[in-house]
Every structure is written in structure tokens, then in C-alpha cells.
Amino acid sequence: MNPDTLFSGVRILGAGVDLVGDLLVRDGLIADFGPALGRPDGATRIEATGAILCPGLVDMRAALGEPGFEYRETIASAAQAAAAGGITTLAALPDTQPAIDDPALVHLLRTRGEETGSLTILPYGAVTKGCRGEELAELGLLREAGAVAFTDGSRAIGPARMMRLALSYARGFGARIVQHPEEPSLAAGGSATESEQATRLGLPGIPAAAEAMMVARDIKLVQLTGGAVHFAHVSTGEAVALIRQAKDAGLAVTCDTAPPYFDLNETSIGEFRTYAKLSPPLRKEHDRKAVAAALADGTVDAVASDHQPRDVDDKRLPFALASAGGSGLATLLAVTLAHVHNGTIPLPAAIELLTAKPAALLGISAGRIARGAVADLCLFEPDRIWKVEAGSLPGKAQNTPFDGRALEGVVLGTWKRGRRVFG
Amino acid sequence: MGRRPSVAPSNFALWLYSRPQAGWDAQVACPHRHGPDEPGHDDAGAPSPCPNRPAVCCNAVDGPRRLLQPRPVFYRKKHLLAIEGLEPPAISQLLDLAESYVLLNRSGKTQRDLLRGRTLINLFFEDSTRTRTSFELAGKRLGADVINMSVSTSSVNKGETLIDTAATLNAMHCDLLVVRHDQSGAPNLLAQIVDAAVINAGDGTHEHPTQALLDALTIKRRKGRIAGLTVAICGDVTHSRVARSNIHLLTTMGCQVRVVGPPTLIPAGVADLGVSVFHDMAAGLDGVDVVMTLRLQRERMARGLVPSAREYFRFYGLDHEKLARARPDAIVMHPGPMNRGVEIDSAVADDPAHSVIKEQVEMGVAVRMAVLDILSRGQGRNEP
Helix, strand or coil: CCCCEEEEEEEEEECCEEEEEEEEEECCEEEEEECCCCCCCCCEEEECCCCEEEECEEEEEECCCCCCCCCCCCHHHHHHHHHHCCEEEEEECCCCCCCCCCHHHHHHHHHHHHHHCCCEEEECEECEHHHCCCCECCHHHHHHHCCCCEECCCCCCCCHHHHHHHHHHHHCCCCCEEECCCCHHHHCCCCEECCHHHHHHCCCEECCHHHHHHHHHHHHHHHHHCCCEEECCCCCHHHHHHHHHHHHCCCCEEEEECHHHHHCCHHHHCCCCHHHCCCCCCCCHHHHHHHHHHHHHCCCCEECCCECCCCHHHHCCCHHHCCCCECCCCCHHHHHHHHHHCCCCCHHHHHHHHCHHHHHHHCCCCCCCCCCCECCEEEEEEEEEEECCCCCCCCCCCCCCCCCCEEEEEEEEEEECCEEEEC | CCCCCCCCHHHHHHHHHCCCHHHHHHHHHCCCCCCCCCCCCCCCCCCCCCCCCHHHHCCCCCCHHHHCCCCCCCCCCCCECCCCCCCHHHHHHHHHHHHHHHHHHHHCCCCCCCCCCCEEEEEECCCCCHHHHHHHHHHHHCCCEEEEEECCCCCCCHHHHHHHHHHHHHHCCCCEEEEEECCCCHHHHHHHHCCCEEEEEEECCCECHHHHHHHHHHHHHHHCCCCCCEEEEECCCCCCHHHHHHHHHHHHCCCEEEEECCHHHCCCCHHHHCCEEECCHHHHHCCCCEEEECCCCHHHHHCCCCCCHHHHHHHHCECHHHHCCCCCCCEEECCCCCCECCCECHHHHCCCCCECHHHHHHHHHHHHHHHHHHHHHCCCCCCC
16 A cells, blocks of 8 residues: 655646645545645655646557557557656557457557556557458447547548448447548658648648548538547648537537647758658648647647657658657647747646546546546646757657757656656 | 850959869969959850960969968858758859869860879669769769769668668768769768768759759850849659759849749749749740750659640640740750650750750769869868
């Protein structure tokens, strides 16, 4: 049995909670919190004046290297990076090798998460067998085994017929389809957003319209089927506008975005920096602004890391041949905080986008500060400065698009079920 | 033919300082002591050879050169990866130096001591006979040890080959590395790994800087200037590294640049590079001084970007009828190899009144000698 832990003099911030005071953790649960609690005997006392205590972050989109790509990231190294980033729950993409298209693999991932002791892994199930986009996977059995939603990961569900089938069938199990919104035939061969910069660099482009088209199509299919769609990592103003409209019309449409899409634009590519090669590609500045505005106005339902571990050999290639994707676990909180510091979004709203809101989308109870809730907690100092350096990030994957970025906001400690797992 | 200033008079000081090293040496060391204002520096194909031309009369390279102080160098980069980002003085200096090498080459003299003991490796991941030969000749004329390496790109993992090959070459202590690759940015990647000065000999659809320099030299010698000319670049701009390098160079040097081609072969945002876009070739060629045609690769037709060769030729192939819209003294250029009857009519390609295609090849060797010269002077520079 862990000893009790008492946080004192911290700002406690969660959905509906914002106060300066104490929080007591007992038996892995939040026993009590309030402006001033007593001092129970034997409790480990953590005093951190000026620091913020929030629920452990819920990252609703991350790729793990396991199974199949252990050279990029193992579950153990991802858990280490997640803990350092304040993340205690993570939804893992299914486009692994083999793909998570079998109930046994869902069990495996959940169990492997438990084994880390610091990270709850919530597996996504594959929409199609092998994420190949050809035939529907066993969504019912996967759901029963604990898949939180369905997606083909970084691959778009291309044919309208297949997407219709998936939305329609998943509806029977009350599950969402998470789409990588990109029209594949329009994006084929592209490696940067279509623009003057791509033209200068001689890189084949992916037009912003490739995202908007897929979003528009899937919204129509939601109307047709009554299913629920979630658009992952939206990156363009056009897509955001369509999603906003669909939400206003009361459709079951939600979306998330990732820090690169509201913090960086295409100029990060500079002279062929492959760490800035992402999927979807970094967009133009006006798209970045539109995504940031959508964070503020509530169109975006969650901020996810979109962690895509890659190793040096995946990236040290000519740009068009390099693998797309950036690591994001360690920078999720601090990059989001950068947009609190610059006034885009208030702090409590930012924390909700990282905790309660993604938890609600995934249908789990994590991500809240409440008496009796599991004590998954993240303690951070919002103003302390650090610099992102590829090569010295926690975990195995060092392919951060934020290399060299100065950030404010340092995680002081992470607690999983009341046990300190970082700091 | 009288003397023609190579740049606008207001840039005279700049021009003076960006004179080629051989020319500078000649001015100081030549017994005839001619300055740039005096007759003797017209070398734009003048029929009577100038008695004072430095390379001919001064033995500028072998003798006095070593005794002289270093001249200002405007090209300060370690590598030549792209035209984009080069300033006008750097480009002028490269062109002027190249011009002096034209004379040297025509005089039949060589300068075999300049790169003696240096190793030049031609690393070609993509087939190219003319560019490789041109670099090989340029290196040999300057006395470098030249090695040609052709690496097949058909192997499964191209990137691994690239990195591994680079590491191997680095271990061999090569001084100058000429790279052609089918991927945009591959030379930039190599430049991060090797110690040698890297020269981009064409990368994917990114840049082909020496081609743009030789095109500019051809234009300068034919037209007497670069600034103020109107140049039409015609054809498959989307997939052309030659077009990109030329757009950067010509806009930097003060040309009006037009790109002409079907919308499927004009890349997004190209107008933001400072060019005007035409889809009607007749309108695009109206009143231009220079027509550059680009090669249309057959695979573009296979991908459906253009329905057929005959349709392409009808609307975008350069024939005398379309060329009639250009200025009467317009010159026609092509980076080669040509698809006769696709992007250019044989009658135009072989018309001595307009076509300078063969001269481009000659300029290619001189430009590459100038590039090798400048980069070898800068060994040890850090600016990429």
C-alpha cells in the first residue's frame, strides 16, 4: 500500500475545478481536495507553490512502435516519454505490424500498458483488416475486447462505400470512426503542403483541399448513416469550418488537432528538415491561425500528441523519401501552454482539451479531479523555461518537429494511481 | 562590335569588384595594363580576338597569380546547392569568372595546376551523359583528379545508398563532390555529412544551379546584358529543376520572367516567385528576348498530365510560327536532351538565327570550371 500523498499550496485545475489549496491522495484515489486540508500522519507532502496540479493528460492519438516497429519505440520507452510529458492515459493507433484487428491484440496492448505501471493504453481497433481498407475488421469483437474506437491510423478510409459501411456498422456498437482526413488520390506522392514553398523546394504537394474534401464527404456520410465520425489532427481552416458547420447542425462530428498544427507552419521545413515532415503536412500560416482559432472557439474537441515515433534511418533521407511523423509525447503539454501564454486560449480550457474532453470522447472516466476518482495526476510549473532538443528527449523517439523551440511549462511530477512515476 | 558593359553602369563599382580573378590578375600583371573601360574586354564572341584578353596575353594563371593578394570573393558559400539565396554580386562573379574560362578554353590553353592534387568525384544517382561529361572536362582542364561514380537507384533503399556512399566518399577525402540525384534535397543532405564542397548537378525537381548559370552566361554573351530582358520559360515547369534555378537566377538579376505551359504543368504558387504565368504560348512569347524550352518527359504523358505528344506540340511546342511573336533577335535555348517534335520543332532547334543550344553546351564547361575554381578557393568555409 502506497503511503498517502498530500499536495499543498498548489493550484488545482480540472474540469469544473480551479482553486489554490491541498489535494490528498489515498489508496490510489483522490481522497479529498480543498483550500486547506489537515495534515494526515505519514503522508508524503509535496509543496509546490505556484505549480499547477491537473489530471494526468489523456492523449487520444499516439502511435506506439509495438508491435512491429520496436526499433522506433517500445511500449516501455513510450511510457517513459509519456510520464515525462504528464500523460497517464494514451489511446494507441492500430496501424502496427500486425495491425490491431484481432481481439487478442487489444488485450495484449491493454495488458502491456498495465505492465508499465505508469500508463493506461487504450487501443483503437482497426476499421479494416490489416488497416488495408479492403474488408471490415471484426468491430464488435474488438469493441468487446476493449477497443475504444475504430480507425485505420495514418491511413485514410478512402472509398466512400467502405466509410459508409464502417460508420453504419460501428453505430450498432455505439463506436466512433476516427478518420485521417485526406483524400488519398489527391495526396498520393505528396510530401509537403502545396504552396509556393513546396514549389521552391521541388517537393510534390498535398493541397489543403485534400483534407477539406474528405471532411465534407464524411460529414455527408454521417448524415446518411447516423454514425459518428471523429476527424483526427485537423490542419486546415477549410476543414475546421466544415466541422464547425456540422457541429452547429447537431451532427455527431468531433475532431482533434495536434500541437504542430497550431504551433508550426510549413516554414519549419526550411531546407528539407525531415523532422518537420508530418502527415498531414504542416500547412500555411493562415491554416495554422485557423486551427488555433478553432481551439479557442471550441470547434476542436481535444489536443492529442499525434506521436509518431521514427528513428534516424527513417528520417535521414531525401525529404520525399523520409517517413512522415513527429514525436510528440514530451512536448504535448508545453506546446499547448505556449498558446495559453500567447493568449490564444485560457489555461482551464487548455487543460480540458488535454484531459476531460478527450476522456469523454474515449468514453472513460479519467481526466477529472473529483473525490474518489483515480489519482492520475500531473504537476507542472507553467512558467519555467526549457528548450526542446532532439536527442535529449525522454523515450526513444527523438524526431520532434519542435527541435530548438523554447517553451514555457515543465512537468515536475506525474502520478499514476497515486504512485509517482515521474519527477 | 564595340565594347558592351556587362552590367548596368550604376552597378559599375560592383562589377569592377566582381571581376574574375584571372581578369584581376591580368589587370595588375599584364604588361598591356588595360582596365575594364578600355577596349580589349569585349569577349562576347567578337570576331577579332582581343590582343589584351587576359587569358591569351597575360599567362595570368601560371605566372603572376600566385604573387598577388587574394581578391574579394562574393561567393562565400562552401557548397553550391541552389541558386535560391545567392546575391547578385555572387552570381556576377561566377559569370565573369566563367567568361574568362570561355576565353581560356577557346585559346586552347589549360590551367592544369589550379586543382592539382584535388579530387573531384562525380556522383551520379541518375543517368546523365552531358552534365557528367561537362563536369569531368571542367575538372580535368583545371588539373583535378576526376572520378566518375554512377550509383544505381534501382536498389530498394535509395536513401541508405546515399548515406553510405557519402560516408565512403568522405573517408576517401574527396575535395569536390558533384551530385545528381532524383530526389529534391539529396545534395543538401549529403552536404551535412561530407567534408567536401558539394555541387548540385540536379536534384529531383528542386534545382540545377550550374544549368542556370550556363544559361545566364549564354544570354549575357548573346545579349550583352541580363538585367532588363524578358525571358519566357516554356513547358513542364512543375517537374523542372532547370526552370526553378533559372527563375531564381533571372529574377535576382533583374529579368522579367514568364512561365508558359498548360495549367497541369505549372506548379502552385509559382507566381509568388516573381514570375508571370501564361497558358497561351503566343501571348507568353509576345516580345520576349529569350525563349527557354524545357524537356517534356514521356512519363508525364503516361501520368495523364498531358493527353498526347501531338496535342502538346500543337499548343506548347516551339515552332517558327509561335516564335514569330518573340522579338526578331530572340534567342532559343534548351537544356537538353531535346524531344524534337514535342517541345521544340527541329527547324527551330537547328536555326542558327535563333538557336543557341550548342553554345549552351560550351558555356556549361566554362561555368563548371568557374564553380570548381570558386569553391576550391573557399575550402574551409563554413557557410553552407
